[in-house]
Amino acid sequence: MSIEAIVFDLDGVIIDTEEVWEEVRRAYVAGHGREFLPDSQDRMMGMSTVEWSTHLAEEVGVPLPPAQVATDVLGKMAERYRESLPLIPGSVETVRALGARYRLALASSSARLLIDQVLDTAGLTDAFELTLSTEEVARGKPAPDVYLKAVAELGLTPEVCAAVEDSSNGLRSAGSAGLAVIAVPHGVYPPAPDALAQASLVVKAVTEVTVDAVAALR
Structure with a gap:
């Protein structure tokens, strides 16, 4: 797998x-x-x-x-x-590099209007096969709803999907949905220990989420 x-x-x-x-x-x-x-x-x-x-x-x-x-x-x-759009250094390049190898989706707690604006401004509108807001599911994170819907709409199972998250509730959401979880802890808002325990991989920066790192998850 x-x-x-x-x-x-x-x-x-x-x-x-x-x-x-x-x-x-x-x-x-x-x-x-x-x-x-x-x-x-x-x-x-x-x-x-x-x-x-x-x-x-x-x-x-x-x-x-x-x-x-x-x-x-x-x-x-x-x-x-x-x-001013506060892009995390290297995030756009990381998305593009991973998109050359993997199918990509986005599952955000932001409202649809903000998601669309961010992706347009960042030049990433075409990078994701699917984008979802928690507005579009019954429950927000830490419930697994948005990740389960993303996986279902991709026509896949959680076992063959990875999630990239930073917050406690995001990690809990992806973990409870059954995805392989990559944690990129935020320096100002670090995740709780129980949430971080959901992660199969913890990195210091999103640029460390490479094709090889993802391939090693399963």
């Missing part, structure tokens, strides 16, 4: 946006006279748009419906991306 396809996460793997997400959401919450809960940032990493906007509205206390919270925050994120 060997790997036939690789499913990439987006935030924290191709673009370094976890700090941008935190900055934008904290400022938005503060603008409504509220503060993050102690575990808000960790919990929201990997959540779908519906899930994190509901958290901000119903648990953090932003006095607006979740749908409005999502619209506002996504608009601010899109504006930041237009100003």
